[in-house]
Amino acid sequence: FRLSADAICPSERLKDGVDFVPTSKSVVFGHHFTSIAGTGPIVGPAIAIMWGWVPALLWVVLGSIFIGAVHDFGALVVSLRNNGQTVGDIAGRVLNKRVRLLFLFILFMALTVVLAIFGLVIAAVFKQYPAAIFPCVVQIPIAITIGVLLHRKGVGLLLPSLIALAVMYLTVVFGNVRFLAEFNSALAAWPIWTWVVVLLSYSYVASVLPVWTLLQPRDYINSLQLISALGLIVLGLCAAAFMGYTPPGGTTQELTFVAPAFQWHPEGAPMIFPFLFITIACGAISGFHCLVSSGTSSKQLKCELDARFVGYGSMLTEGFLATLVILACGAGLGLGLMKDGALLTGEAAWNAQYASWSAAGSLGAKVGAFVNGSANFLQALGLPAAVAVALMGVLVASFAGTTLDTACRLQRYVVQELAVTLGGRAGVEGAQPAVPFALLQNKHGATIFAVVIAAAMAAVPPAGKAWSLANAGKGGLLLWPLFGATNQLLAGLSFLVITFYLWRRGRAIWFLAIPMIFMLIMPVWAMTYQLWEAPGWLLTAREGFPDHKPNYLLGGIGLATIALEIWMIVEAVKIFPKAKGVLEENALDQKPEPASAKA
Numbered sequence: 001f002r003l004s005a006d007a008i009c010p011s012e013r014l015k016d017g018v019d020f021v022p023t024s025k026s027v028v029f030g031h032h033f034t035s036i037a038g039t040g041p042i043v044g045p046a047i048a049i050m051w052g053w054v055p056a057l058l059w060v061v062l063g064s065i066f067i068g069a070v071h072d073f074g075a076l077v078v079s080l081r082n083n084g085q086t087v088g089d090i091a092g093r094v095l096n097k098r099v100r101l102l103f104l105f106i107l108f109m110a111l112t113v114v115l116a117i118f119g120l121v122i123a124a125v126f127k128q129y130p131a132a133i134f135p136c137v138v139q140i141p142i143a144i145t146i147g148v149l150l151h152r153k154g155v156g157l158l159l160p161s162l163i164a165l166a167v168m169y170l171t172v173v174f175g176n177v178r179f180l181a182e183f184n185s186a187l188a189a190w191p192i193w194t195w196v197v198v199l200l201s202y203s204y205v206a207s208v209l210p211v212w213t214l215l216q217p218r219d220y221i222n223s224l225q226l227i228s229a230l231g232l233i234v235l236g237l238c239a240a241a242f243m244g245y246t247p248p249g250g251t252t253q254e255l256t257f258v259a260p261a262f263q264w265h266p267e268g269a270p271m272i273f274p275f276l277f278i279t280i281a282c283g284a285i286s287g288f289h290c291l292v293s294s295g296t297s298s299k300q301l302k303c304e305l306d307a308r309f310v311g312y313g314s315m316l317t318e319g320f321l322a323t324l325v326i327l328a329c330g331a332g333l334g335l336g337l338m339k340d341g342a343l344l345t346g347e348a349a350w351n352a353q354y355a356s357w358s359a360a361g362s363l364g365a366k367v368g369a370f371v372n373g374s375a376n377f378l379q380a381l382g383l384p385a386a387v388a389v390a391l392m393g394v395l396v397a398s399f400a401g402t403t404l405d406t407a408c409r410l411q412r413y414v415v416q417e418l419a420v421t422l423g424g425r426a427g428v429e430g431a432q433p434a435v436p437f438a439l440l441q442n443k444h445g446a447t448i449f450a451v452v453i454a455a456a457m458a459a460v461p462p463a464g465k466a467w468s469l470a471n472a473g474k475g476g477l478l479l480w481p482l483f484g485a486t487n488q489l490l491a492g493l494s495f496l497v498i499t500f501y502l503w504r505r506g507r508a509i510w511f512l513a514i515p516m517i518f519m520l521i522m523p524v525w526a527m528t529y530q531l532w533e534a535p536g537w538l539l540t541a542r543e544g545f546p547d548h549k550p551n552y553l554l555g556g557i558g559l560a561t562i563a564l565e566i567w568m569i570v571e572a573v574k575i576f577p578k579a580k581g582v583l584e585e586n587a588l589d590q591k592p593e594p595a596s597a598k599a
Contacts, residue, residue: 278522
């Protein structure tokens, strides 16, 4: 990629104090890491470990180093070289305009599902761990204070960071005292639809404010707390490994893997190939990451060399998080699990949590396996059980929250790009787009549109459920089964854009082409299985599934997504032979070096 310290980054060239803001790499790292992580590297490994901890660990380690980090770093650099534009926008130049439009529609659909579902995810975590609510709420005023001190007052980073970290840990330790416990319980009792409305409203505000005001500092202080919490988990892991752990009311337990090393056919689970590579997404590779790299982080880096630390380094950190999740669920859980008032240890604890794929697959079970296992590690350090559980609950909820507000900002960019593509840009050759397109090119109009569409989807009841306030807010579950495969397909298509960027500059692409092919095959394989293998979305009732009804919504979108991928690949194959060494029209970065210079 030939990074250069002399290159002028978009944050400097297009500085506007709102989206394009030159920022130190440590702050951008905090934003980037917490935004890409979300709950993905937690819930994915927590269910995929059912195929065995060895396959899960191999995919996390090898995937994060050789595929995920390459993908995230590549998307970040390509965006830096293209005025901070998204990968979807860049596709229009390095491939063609049709591919750009197709890519933007895929991004819009994926982000709509994220916005519609994450209110439900955060609400579910808060209902499961009410003690996490106050510490998460208080992060907002802390973040705004940090943003003002750093951006307006020019205060150094170290002291505010230490103070913010100390305050956040104090809110975890004392965040469930009597009067705060009542506050937490009251908010935990809110219905799902209330949480969805509140969280989407917050996302709107965070998305239209200057990035330094709330989004960036909140992600940064979250990263301080989350990374230090990961450090505590590692210390607890070491303490449990060398000294064992005695659960309250039990005997001392040695730290061993209670999860199987290999289990090719867990009860009720789909086949390991390709679903291991779809179930574990963010911990190894995720298409969502290309949106963060090219949507927000590329607009904040002030030096091109920082892309390695932020893009590649954040993905390695996320792979590290996924590894700790595997250890917590596969070994930490066996140190002690309370189930129906009884203390279970060893394989009994594992079997209670992972009796079948359906039992382990609910959000509460996946999050619970990680929280319980990692809390055991923290208790091995001497932390009280309530504090350990609250800290892990805050970790999960904070990751989900940072993904939600970043996704809203990214969706705003996508809506604005689509509005320009379909309606034309105001002032270009005297053109004036139609009123709807003009409104959607405005940041407020685009963000409101994104929030309203997500809220409308969330308002629809899940499949087979009646319209009611109890079911409101869960509509994102309708398309959620598509998200895993669509997300991973997005990674393959992002690789396609990065590959063409280097190919047009006459540079090596093998290290991109291999994971690109892999990430184009696995999602389509998984989606095809979901369409046609019993009980597939497009199948009617059959032997063994007498009550099964086809789901034409998922089936239709699944078929359309596959057709879209094939179309994009065909376009790429047609262009590929003619593109080597030929710079795209209107290229925004430097010209290729002459042959004499390369020699």
